Amino acid sequence: MGNKQTVFTHEQLEAYQDCTFFTRKEIMRLFYRYQDLAPQLVPLDYTSCPDVKVPYELISSMPELKDNPFRQRIAQVFSEDGDGHMTLDNFLDMFSVMSEMAPRDLKAYYAFKIYDFNNDGYICAWDLEQTVTKLTRGELSAEEVSLVCEKVLDEADGDHDGRLSLEDFQNMILRAPDFLSTFHIRI
Amino acid sequence: MAQPLTFVLSVPETPEDHGPEPSPYDESEVHDSFYQLIQEQSQWVAEEGLELQQREPGPPETPGSGHQTLLGPEDPLVHSTATLRILASMPSRTIGRSRGAIISQYYNRTVRLRRRVSRPELRGVGRSARPSLRLYDLELDPVALEEEEKRFLLVKELQGLPVAQRDHVLRGMPLGLAEKRSLREESRTLTRKRRGRRGRRGLLPCCGRLRDACVLALHSLGLGLLSGLHALMPWRYALKRIGGQFGSSVLSYFLFLKTLLAFNALLLLPLLAFLVGVQAAFPPPASPGAVPAFTGLELLTGAGRFTHTVMYYGYYSNTTLNQPCVPPLDGGQCSREADGLPYNMPLAYLFTVGVAFFITCITLVYSMSHSFGESYRVGSTAGVHAVTVFCSWDHKVTQKRASRVQHDNIRTHLKELLAEWQLRQVPRSLCGRLRQVAVLGLVWLLCLGTALGCTVAVYAFSELMIKSPVSTEQEGALLALPTVVCVLNLGAPYLYRCLAALERHDSPVLEVYVAICRNLILKMVILGILCYHWLGRRVGVLKEQCWENFVGQELYRLMVLDFIFVLLDTLFGELVWRLISEKKLKREKPEFDIAGNVLELIYGQTLTWLGVLFSPLLPAIQIIKLLCLFYIKKTSLMANCQAPRRPWLASHMSTVFVSLLCFPSFLGAAVFLCYAVWQVRPSSTCGPFRTLDTMYEAGKVWVRRLEQAGPSVSWVPWIHRYLVENTFPVYLVSALLLAVIYLNIQVVKGQRRVMYLLKEQISNEGEDKIFLINKLHSVYERKERRAGRTQEAEQLAGDLDTW
Numbered sequence: 001m002g003n004k005q006t007v008f009t010h011e012q013l014e015a016y017q018d019c020t021f022f023t024r025k026e027i028m029r030l031f032y033r034y035q036d037l038a039p040q041l042v043p044l045d046y047t048s049c050p051d052v053k054v055p056y057e058l059i060s061s062m063p064e065l066k067d068n069p070f071r072q073r074i075a076q077v078f079s080e081d082g083d084g085h086m087t088l089d090n091f092l093d094m095f096s097v098m099s100e101m102a103p104r105d106l107k108a109y110y111a112f113k114i115y116d117f118n119n120d121g122y123i124c125a126w127d128l129e130q131t132v133t134k135l136t137r138g139e140l141s142a143e144e145v146s147l148v149c150e151k152v153l154d155e156a157d158g159d160h161d162g163r164l165s166l167e168d169f170q171n172m173i174l175r176a177p178d179f180l181s182t183f184h185i186r187i
Numbered sequence: 188m189a190q191p192l193t194f195v196l197s198v199p200e201t202p203e204d205h206g207p208e209p210s211p212y213d214e215s216e217v218h219d220s221f222y223q224l225i226q227e228q229s230q231w232v233a234e235e236g237l238e239l240q241q242r243e244p245g246p247p248e249t250p251g252s253g254h255q256t257l258l259g260p261e262d263p264l265v266h267s268t269a270t271l272r273i274l275a276s277m278p279s280r281t282i283g284r285s286r287g288a289i290i291s292q293y294y295n296r297t298v299r300l301r302r303r304v305s306r307p308e309l310r311g312v313g314r315s316a317r318p319s320l321r322l323y324d325l326e327l328d329p330v331a332l333e334e335e336e337k338r339f340l341l342v343k344e345l346q347g348l349p350v351a352q353r354d355h356v357l358r359g360m361p362l363g364l365a366e367k368r369s370l371r372e373e374s375r376t377l378t379r380k381r382r383g384r385r386g387r388r389g390l391l392p393c394c395g396r397l398r399d400a401c402v403l404a405l406h407s408l409g410l411g412l413l414s415g416l417h418a419l420m421p422w423r424y425a426l427k428r429i430g431g432q433f434g435s436s437v438l439s440y441f442l443f444l445k446t447l448l449a450f451n452a453l454l455l456l457p458l459l460a461f462l463v464g465v466q467a468a469f470p471p472p473a474s475p476g477a478v479p480a481f482t483g484l485e486l487l488t489g490a491g492r493f494t495h496t497v498m499y500y501g502y503y504s505n506t507t508l509n510q511p512c513v514p515p516l517d518g519g520q521c522s523r524e525a526d527g528l529p530y531n532m533p534l535a536y537l538f539t540v541g542v543a544f545f546i547t548c549i550t551l552v553y554s555m556s557h558s559f560g561e562s563y564r565v566g567s568t569a570g571v572h573a574v575t576v577f578c579s580w581d582h583k584v585t586q587k588r589a590s591r592v593q594h595d596n597i598r599t600h601l602k603e604l605l606a607e608w609q610l611r612q613v614p615r616s617l618c619g620r621l622r623q624v625a626v627l628g629l630v631w632l633l634c635l636g637t638a639l640g641c642t643v644a645v646y647a648f649s650e651l652m653i654k655s656p657v658s659t660e661q662e663g664a665l666l667a668l669p670t671v672v673c674v675l676n677l678g679a680p681y682l683y684r685c686l687a688a689l690e691r692h693d694s695p696v697l698e699v700y701v702a703i704c705r706n707l708i709l710k711m712v713i714l715g716i717l718c719y720h721w722l723g724r725r726v727g728v729l730k731e732q733c734w735e736n737f738v739g740q741e742l743y744r745l746m747v748l749d750f751i752f753v754l755l756d757t758l759f760g761e762l763v764w765r766l767i768s769e770k771k772l773k774r775e776k777p778e779f780d781i782a783g784n785v786l787e788l789i790y791g792q793t794l795t796w797l798g799v800l801f802s803p804l805l806p807a808i809q810i811i812k813l814l815c816l817f818y819i820k821k822t823s824l825m826a827n828c829q830a831p832r833r834p835w836l837a838s839h840m841s842t843v844f845v846s847l848l849c850f851p852s853f854l855g856a857a858v859f860l861c862y863a864v865w866q867v868r869p870s871s872t873c874g875p876f877r878t879l880d881t882m883y884e885a886g887k888v889w890v891r892r893l894e895q896a897g898p899s900v901s902w903v904p905w906i907h908r909y910l911v912e913n914t915f916p917v918y919l920v921s922a923l924l925l926a927v928i929y930l931n932i933q934v935v936k937g938q939r940r941v942m943y944l945l946k947e948q949i950s951n952e953g954e955d956k957i958f959l960i961n962k963l964h965s966v967y968e969r970k971e972r973r974a975g976r977t978q979e980a981e982q983l984a985g986d987l988d989t990w
Contacts, residue, residue: 015368015372018357019358020358089365103359106360128576132576140598148601154572155570155571156570158946160950160953172574172577173577177839178435178839179577181435182581184582
């Protein structure tokens with residue numbers, strides 16, 4: 001430890017530490033991971049807050065994400081413009097929310113946004129079908145997929161409007177104790 | 188309950204801005220990053236048709252039907268833009284999704300936080316990101332504040348919170364990191380300014396500054412400790428690899444191992460500090476007779492060279508160490524020893540073991556209740572499809588092959604669920620059910636019979652060992668009983684697994700629970716017989732010798748042999764089985780048996796707890812054993828096994844593991860300890876309780892001495908006489924505890940009922956909403972049709988004119 005790093009100012013590092021669930025050391029480690037993705041693009045000096053975005057293709061090639069069927073949605077949700085290209089802030093935010101210290105409500109909020117493929121604020125039947133297809137790599141028949149979606153809506157839709165709102169989703173997450181351990185990326 | 192809300196609905200008269208691109212969302216309310224997407228979406232929806240068109244609504248006049256589909260903007264947009272505008276400005280569409288709404292919602296939360304007198308529980312403050320209409324009146328409150336104003340107010344509220352709480356709130360906000368940093372920056376600058384202004388005013392703000400400084404110092408200390416702990420926490424990379432390759436379920440075994448390491452370290456520290464260290468510093472006079480030479484057998488039997496060391500009970504003296512010098516009666520000089528604190532060894536022994544157990548108990552109960560609280564919920568009904576779809580993908584899995592295995596698992600699970608649902612519609616015949624019950628009963632009978640048989644075998648063998656006493660030359664024979672126990676412990680679970688193949692359970696998770704139950708019964712019964720053998724029979728047989736040493740050594744032997752047999756089992760069970768199954772049977776790699784391995788860990792921990800009284804260094808041996816076990820199991824796992832194919836509820840399982848650790852395991856050890864301390868006569872030739880009737884008497888002797896010491900410490904004897912020796916307080920406390928438990932049960936029942944009522948209410952509200960929207964839709968459709976007709980009529984009139 002100690003103050004030998006020259007990447008961030010002391011205040012910046014403290015701000016990151018206070019606003020994410022990471023300690024100083026972990027933030028530095030994450031920065032070097034980010035920098036390794038695009039060494040020519042990312043400067044080693046962030047004291048002047050450069051505006052650098054690592055393109056989505058490099059993010060999705062990270063070993064933690066490359067076999068994740070939802071990696072595109074994850075990158076889109078956490079990126080600034082919803083296109084998957086991430087700044088360092090987005091990168092830290094993403095791993096902070098997916099770390100094991102993030103509380104359930106925060107994770108549920110972002111999980112909802114990830115599964116909401118058309119970004120309309122609701123998980124409708126189409127979003128569900130996309131989710132199930134990605135989960136099973138398209139190996140379930142169309143009939144089975146629609147049956148599964150129907151049962152999901154039956155179980156989770158509280159006000160019976162044919163789609164899941166954020167509250168329905170959070171209610172369902174409350175009943176799923178595994179959520180905290182599965183919605184977790186170790187880095 | 189609710190105040191009547193007056194709906195002021197401002198509906199635009201005619202859709203004059205009925206342009207070619209009806210954008211259904213108010214631009215200023217939408218999250219910036221999704222604006223583009225929504226634009227594109229609405230264009231696409233307007234130009235092409237929608238695949239959702241097939242969901243034609245049922246007759247909207249029957250609000251009682253189960254699923255009413257919503258006629259929303261998904262329907263063809265050619266008509267009723269006005270409806271769309273109204274729908275777009277519905278509070279549920281705008282609140283909770285936009286940044287401004289989140290900011291204002293958090294502003295309201297922090298206001299409530301600040302106004303509370305006691306320290307608020309942040310977790311209890313509103314769960315959903317959607318505030319109630321009463322708190323945030325977007326359309327209804329004519330004096331709606333702008334986003335900027337709300338943000339400023341939020342910043343001001345954040346300053347009112349102490350630093351640690353402010354950070355906690357900031358971290359939990361679902362905003363972007365840049366946004367959080369600017370909020371933090373603003374709240375700090377304003378605090379600094381305020382502090383600067385107030386600093387000239389006197390003493391009271393000085394206390395505030397001091398408090399802030401203390402909190403900041405504690406906060407940075409806490410963070411430093413946390414990062415230090417993270418550095419100390421070993422195996423971060425190893426755990427990441429295991430999780431990446433095998434998923435959360437197998438990882439839970441290794442995390443449990445880590446937890447046990449922590450428990451043992453916690454147990455060892457007071458023992459090392461107060462017993463082993465002190466006695467090693469003041470060794471007792473050397474025992475008569477030659478010290479036996481060190482042969483390798485000591486490592487297995489624990490006897491021989493190790494007998495008269497700090498490892499066992501017999502080494503500890505029964506006097507007060509470092510006592511101030513009392514000159515002998517014949518007037519001689521007393522040798523000048525170091526004058527330090529007198530250390531009453533028997534008392535220290537009793538208290539240290541007691542306190543160590545108490546701390547372990549508190550930690551166990553706390554972690555069990557915490558884990559229980561996380562995994563069980565009031566009124567949690569089966570939502571298994573939803574949970575499978577949303578929560579079953581383990582994001583920790585990073586390897587391609589493991590990822591594919593996960594895909595397969597989830598697909599299989601979904602297919603099983605669908606099949607089960609279809610099967611449930613065909614109820615099983617009475618004959619089939621009876622047959623299943625019969626098979627179940629038979630298998631249980633066989634398993635219990637096996638457990639009984641093993642117990643009888645252990646009992647008979649132990650009686651045999653008593654009848655043929657072992658001389659010092661044949662120390663190897665001491666290993667016979669532990670070997671038999673270990674063989675039975677290893678062999679019977681395999682038998683159980685074969686028997687379990689006969690019965691067919693409906694749910695695979697139930698199979699796992701049943702297997703755990705049977706193995707647990709076997710192990711606990713065998714341990715029970717051994718405890719009876721030690722405290723009941725051995726005490727009588729070894730009357731003049733040091734029976735405590737013997738019991739300590741037996742437990743040491745059991746632990747070491749258990750470790751060796753686990754090694755052998757890993758070698759043969761996993762490595763050789765993998766070679767056989769790959770070469771000969773052409774099947775896949777064997778699965779990692781999580782339940783069996785965890786029960787092994789619990790068994791080993793029980794042995795440690797049983798033996799702490801008789802061998803204070805046993806936790807150290809357990810720590811070494813756990814460390815070796817981690818690396819061995821990890822290597823074997825990576826080389827030989829695959830992840831379990833059954834769906835595994837990882838968090839339920841870890842709750843079950845910790846509960847099993849607490850209830851049969853720790854409770855049994857505590858009962859054994861209490862019995863040994865209160866009822867059994869300690870041996871008269873060795874140990875710190877040589878001259879007493881029971882070990883507990885050391886405490887009584889001390890209390891009596893305190894009584895004579897004077898009135899200044901008289902409250903200790905008083906507590907002892909009226910609260911500990913007296914049985915009435917015990918009954919009172921038990922009765923109170925029962926009352927509290929009963930009250931809690933009633934509260935939970937009431938909560939469940941309230942939840943049921945609220946769910947019904949939500950469902951009714953949903954139906955009302957759909958009904959109203961459909962009515963609105965039809966009203967506007969009629970209006971537009973009328974407007975269209977008048978337009979046509981006008982056009983026709985104009986044509987006629989020109990013509």
